[in-house]
Amino acid sequence: MWRSLRSVVATGVGSTRCRVAGVGGTRCAVVFDGSSLSVGGSRCGEDVARSFHLSVTCQASSRSNLNKPLTVDDMTRLGGIASFMRLPVQSDTQGLDACFVGIPLDIGTSNKSGTRLGPRQIRCESVLLKPYNSATGAAPFDCLNVADVGDVFINIFNLPEACNNIRDRYMELLSTGCIPLTMGGDHTITYPILQAIKARRGRVGLVLVDAHPDVSDITLGAKINHGSPFRRALEEDLIDPHATFQIGLRGSCHAQDGNAWQINQGFRVVSAEECWHKSLVPLMEEVRAKMGDKPVYLSFDIDGIDPGFCPGTGAPEIGGLTSIQALEIIRGCRGLNLVGCDLVEISPPYDFEGTTALTGANLLFEMLCALPGVTANK
Numbered sequence: 001m002w003r004s005l006r007s008v009v010a011t012g013v014g015s016t017r018c019r020v021a022g023v024g025g026t027r028c029a030v031v032f033d034g035s036s037l038s039v040g041g042s043r044c045g046e047d048v049a050r051s052f053h054l055s056v057t058c059q060a061s062s063r064s065n066l067n068k069p070l071t072v073d074d075m076t077r078l079g080g081i082a083s084f085m086r087l088p089v090q091s092d093t094q095g096l097d098a099c100f101v102g103i104p105l106d107i108g109t110s111n112k113s114g115t116r117l118g119p120r121q122i123r124c125e126s127v128l129l130k131p132y133n134s135a136t137g138a139a140p141f142d143c144l145n146v147a148d149v150g151d152v153f154i155n156i157f158n159l160p161e162a163c164n165n166i167r168d169r170y171m172e173l174l175s176t177g178c179i180p181l182t183m184g185g186d187h188t189i190t191y192p193i194l195q196a197i198k199a200r201r202g203r204v205g206l207v208l209v210d211a212h213p214d215v216s217d218i219t220l221g222a223k224i225n226h227g228s229p230f231r232r233a234l235e236e237d238l239i240d241p242h243a244t245f246q247i248g249l250r251g252s253c254h255a256q257d258g259n260a261w262q263i264n265q266g267f268r269v270v271s272a273e274e275c276w277h278k279s280l281v282p283l284m285e286e287v288r289a290k291m292g293d294k295p296v297y298l299s300f301d302i303d304g305i306d307p308g309f310c311p312g313t314g315a316p317e318i319g320g321l322t323s324i325q326a327l328e329i330i331r332g333c334r335g336l337n338l339v340g341c342d343l344v345e346i347s348p349p350y351d352f353e354g355t356t357a358l359t360g361a362n363l364l365f366e367m368l369c370a371l372p373g374v375t376a377n378k
């Protein structure tokens, strides 16, 4: 799947994944948007392309025969199979650049449950989405081949086994180079996803949006639950602590120095208070500068957003991010070498107006729009 950059010939708009010869075999995404080339998320000039002996030929303005979501002319909005955005459904990732995948798991939850119903509800609300991004001009379905690959089989009576189910399924999904966009599910799921990402793509930088740090050690004797995924991820060297941002943390905590542990590990903690009354565009400039070309995983816990916008979650905290700030964060991930994203902790039983799942569906679309290889005009 990974090709030597020296041998790549770009023959149209799109992206490919390469090893950069002479730079320690570094893996990166190469994106050609029709007029310029970017390597590992950084735009580069012809001189850089030449130094890699990369030949670029623009033949087509866009790829043909890519999957498209159903339009209202194909089928009235509330008709059709409720895949994400009513995209085609397939069982594997053959031929796909990105996929939507659900994990209906909530047995790692410590407070109110219900996130096992998240993937289905997000898909239902996603029928309202249209294929182009009016703010950024992103045209994901003109650039990437995308499908919904359904839900991960999990043993809902055994959390460690469910995590193994998730890790094994992601090893398959990632084997083709596809980028997974995951619908949770509680936050436990990010741990086995990161295990598979490490095996297939290497250690990642992490952008985490969350009300809680999720770095607990052991609770009720259990090392695996939705409060511990990033503790486990750090122990297993799945994430680079010096390229980990936790954004939106707030609320009461278990100790007076509640965030000391992860700060001591090297995490950059951005509390909700630091975000109040501000645009987060400058913060995302800092994130991009820190990440550079390295593979990055984006994990978005819906409880990072204020419960006034997103009440449908199991452990809400007041004083959170706005939905506008959520958009700034995700749009600010454009240019990163994103290798996977998730949107977790939506609990439909507490989502009385459906706005939480609707927000989640929109944020997943924004994640797709931020992926390497997606062209945008703004």
Ligand SMILES: [Mn+2]
Residues within 6 Å of the ligand: 187, 210, 211, 212, 214, 226, 301, 345
């Ligand atoms: Mn969380």
